[in-house]
Amino acid sequence: MSYKADLKNIPIELIDRNPENPRIFFRQEEMEQLYVSIKNKGLLQPIAVYKDKDRYVILDGERRYKTFLKLNYPTIPAIIQDKPSVLDNLLLMFNIHSTREQWDIFTIAMKIERVLLLLKDNNGKEPTEIELSEETGMTRGVIRRCKMIIALPERFKEMLRIDLEKPKKEQVFSEDFFLEMENSLRAVGNNFPETISNIDKVRDVLIKKYLSKIINNVTDFRKLTKIATAPNKLEIPRSKIEQSLNSIFADNSISIENVYRETVESLYGDRVITNNANNFLVKLELLSKQDLYDNDLRDALIRIKNQIENLIKD
Amino acid sequence: MPYSFLHPDLHSIANITKTRLEQKYNIRITDFEKGFESNVEYSPTFFGKTNSHYILCEVSTRPFPIQIKSIYADIQNQNIPVKLIVAYPDEIQISARDLQTDITNAKNFGIGLISVKSNGTLTIHSDPISIPLFLPQASIGLNTFHSKFKHLIEDAYSVYSNGNPKHGVQELGQIIEQVIRNLAIQARRLGHYTNGVDPNLPGSPFATIIDNLIANGIINVAFLNRARAYAEDRNGASHRINSLKKSLIQEQKYKLDFQTGLRILSEIPNIFSNGKNNFKYKIVVI
Numbered sequence: 001m002s003y004k005a006d007l008k009n010i011p012i013e014l015i016d017r018n019p020e021n022p023r024i025f026f027r028q029e030e031m032e033q034l035y036v037s038i039k040n041k042g043l044l045q046p047i048a049v050y051k052d053k054d055r056y057v058i059l060d061g062e063r064r065y066k067t068f069l070k071l072n073y074p075t076i077p078a079i080i081q082d083k084p085s086v087l088d089n090l091l092l093m094f095n096i097h098s099t100r101e102q103w104d105i106f107t108i109a110m111k112i113e114r115v116l117l118l119l120k121d122n123n124g125k126e127p128t129e130i131e132l133s134e135e136t137g138m139t140r141g142v143i144r145r146c147k148m149i150i151a152l153p154e155r156f157k158e159m160l161r162i163d164l165e166k167p168k169k170e171q172v173f174s175e176d177f178f179l180e181m182e183n184s185l186r187a188v189g190n191n192f193p194e195t196i197s198n199i200d201k202v203r204d205v206l207i208k209k210y211l212s213k214i215i216n217n218v219t220d221f222r223k224l225t226k227i228a229t230a231p232n233k234l235e236i237p238r239s240k241i242e243q244s245l246n247s248i249f250a251d252n253s254i255s256i257e258n259v260y261r262e263t264v265e266s267l268y269g270d271r272v273i274t275n276n277a278n279n280f281l282v283k284l285e286l287l288s289k290q291d292l293y294d295n296d297l298r299d300a301l302i303r304i305k306n307q308i309e310n311l312i313k314d
Numbered sequence: 315m316p317y318s319f320l321h322p323d324l325h326s327i328a329n330i331t332k333t334r335l336e337q338k339y340n341i342r343i344t345d346f347e348k349g350f351e352s353n354v355e356y357s358p359t360f361f362g363k364t365n366s367h368y369i370l371c372e373v374s375t376r377p378f379p380i381q382i383k384s385i386y387a388d389i390q391n392q393n394i395p396v397k398l399i400v401a402y403p404d405e406i407q408i409s410a411r412d413l414q415t416d417i418t419n420a421k422n423f424g425i426g427l428i429s430v431k432s433n434g435t436l437t438i439h440s441d442p443i444s445i446p447l448f449l450p451q452a453s454i455g456l457n458t459f460h461s462k463f464k465h466l467i468e469d470a471y472s473v474y475s476n477g478n479p480k481h482g483v484q485e486l487g488q489i490i491e492q493v494i495r496n497l498a499i500q501a502r503r504l505g506h507y508t509n510g511v512d513p514n515l516p517g518s519p520f521a522t523i524i525d526n527l528i529a530n531g532i533i534n535v536a537f538l539n540r541a542r543a544y545a546e547d548r549n550g551a552s553h554r555i556n557s558l559k560k561s562l563i564q565e566q567k568y569k570l571d572f573q574t575g576l577r578i579l580s581e582i583p584n585i586f587s588n589g590k591n592n593f594k595y596k597i598v599v600i
Binding site for chain 2: 026031032033036039040066072073074165166168169
């Protein structure tokens with residue numbers, strides 16, 4: 001991309017927000033600080049705009065533009081660039097704003113969806129994760145999370161969109177809720193597909209349980225993953241896990257936390273101790289008699305030996 | 315949504331405050347985040363206009379946000395009759411100490427304060443004082459006045475600041491009149507004041523008493539002339555205010571009158587101790 005740019009003072013009423021830049025609200029205190037800074041020191045960096053017929057559209061500097069409006073200034077210094085293509089405009093918004101202003105993952109996901117379509121149109125094939133990462137400046141991890149949001153059924157996306165527009169304290173859901181839920185349902189699908197044959201119904205139940213605080217925390221979904229993958233790692237019958245998953249996915253007051261505690265928590269605990277004991281044994285085998293001249297080490301080993309003897313005796 | 319600068323968390327506070335101010339001032343508010351005067355570098359969260367004042371409201375997270383001081387100074391420099399109000403959430407995110415400092419600062423500038431709870435309950439903590447009218451308490455220098463009328467000045471300042479500047483000015487005038495009448499009584503008793511009306515008589519016109527004090531050479535003539543002019547001026551008729559311009563002229567006059575009254579009162583100890591033939595008269599408030 002190359003741009004021709006002019007610096008001009010533009011009447012503020014001729015400027016429009018960029019439709020590709022989602023409406024992001026910045027902390028009130030930050031805006032007030034910017035107000036004081038611009039008032040006392042002036043505008044240190046002009047905004048960037050492109051001309052669209054008789055008006056101008058912001059490429060970079062929405063906060064400064066809003067502050068100029070608040071300051072009741074009639075004009076604003078702006079660098080005028082060529083009008084970009086739809087794809088270039090979108091990619092510019094990504095590269096200028098997404099990292100600096102911390103767009104939320106839902107906003108990024110909605111934009112990524114459009115970038116995907118436009119890149120596919122331009123290049124004749126869907127971009128890979130690496131290509132998408134290079135074009136947008138997002139990490140592959142973020143892109144994967146976005147794809148998970150994109151794959152959500154429309155009604156859940158709408159639910160999330162409406163919630164994210166509310167003030168922070170009134171928000172019930174977060175992208176994390178859906179990401180954690182979808183991750184765990186993917187694990188369930190890989191191991192017990194029959195339990196989520198009607199996955200939308202399962203999502204509805206889980207959302208209902210979250211709203212009624214039966215599921216207390218979004219991280220409970222990680223326990224759901226552990227339950228679903230337990231037969232691969234622990235000695236536990238599949239039928240028991242299947243029964244447990246069905247009880248979580250039924251419209252009742254059974255929580256993930258309770259099922260986890262009653263079915264696999266102690267087994268996972270044992271597994272952790274066994275793994276640690278094996279690792280410890282490997283380290284022990286590497287010790288020489290000379291190492292035991294270290295009194296601290298020697299004392300610790302004696303304490304462990306005594307504890308093990310006590311346990312075995314009991 | 316009329317707000318672009320204001321964070322969405324504060325929108326409901328703005329809307330609730332707007333409704334209350336519309337009722338309180340009997341105005342309709344339709345301007346949001348727009349400039350109210352082209353030469354003031356500020357667009358309030360919203361504003362309305364009465365016959366005599368702009369009512370400006372800034373919604374923020376605290377009672378004395380960082381930008382408010384410079385906003386206040388700009389409006390003051392432009393001489394516009396403005397009442398400035400800050401509305402903020404009751405469940406405030408700053409320490410109790412910072413909150414108290416904010417509230418004190420806001421009151422020192424005559425800024426009205428409104429807090430709104432998350433359940434929508436609104437509390438008016440203080441009414442705004444029109445900016446051209448406002449005299450900071452520190453500028454009064456209350457402690458520099460004679461103890462006999464310090465508390466009376468404090469009362470007059472309170473009346474002046476709390477929406478009745480005319481009566482505040484009149485109260486200062488009454489103090490001046492009482493002290494000077496008593497001076498005349500003292501002078502008459504001492505035989506310094508031999509010609510003129512009896513100041514003991516309740517109906518004796520104040521202007522005539524001053525004329526007689528001048529004729530008898532009791533105290534500094536220029537001071538007496540200022541006191542007479544002040545007394546005559548404060549009794550002048552007040553006019554109906556139906557424009558911002560008239561309101562501004564009147565408020566500037568009230569402020570000047572209040573300051574003049576204070577100056578006259580501050581001169582009294584010195585003037586009274588340099589009376590006829592270096593005589594020291596007592597300061598008595600009847």
